[in-house]
Amino acid sequence: MRDHRSEKSGAVTGRRARGELESSVLAALWAAEEPLTARQVLERLSGNLAYTSVLTILSRLYGKGMLVRHPAGRGNAYAPVRDEATETAVRMHSLLERGSDREAVLSRFVSELSREDEQLLHRLLGEQDTGRDDDGQ
Missing domain, CATH: 1.20.5 (Single alpha-helices involved in coiled-coils or other helix-helix interfaces)
Structure with a gap:
């Protein structure tokens, strides 16, 4: 089943900058007090995103080792591996090393x-x- 909320007359509009959606998903997870399902993350994000887009971002972040996942119902709930301050410090250090x-x-x-x-x-x-x-x- 496709989610047509993000489609507008076949035109590409409102595209997010590269990495912006990942940052938004991480921000939603950091703000939560417990792991969130893809549906819960979607509810916390602004804009007309497709559920499958959120699932894709969660899978990518999990694949990068930035999230852990726990079984939740028929799917998974996700939580960040590091808090926001630690993640930012790791990125800053990585940039400095380059x-x-x-x-x-x-x-x-x-x-x-x-x-x-x-x-x-x-x-x-x-x-x-x-x-x-x-x-x-």
Whole structure:
């Protein structure tokens, strides 16, 4: 059975940017207090999405190791492997590792921070320093 909610006169309209739907699905799962089925995820997303599109995204995220799934009725319920802050930190670290000049990347990153974020970063770095021994570990 096809879900025609996302089809409009055969024209392609309202296409999401690459990765936007994955991000939306992850955001819905992070906001939930328990694993969600594809139908529950669909209910939490805006726009006219097809149920099968949500199933496809959940399957892709599961295949990437970003979700775990648990049997739920005739289907599965999904939950993120990591919380949002951890996932974002992993992505940031991955991007940093790809750069050829870490100092330039970090310098540019810090220069683009708001004053509040810069102060927060200084505070967090200070807390990290107090937790290390004399060898920097």
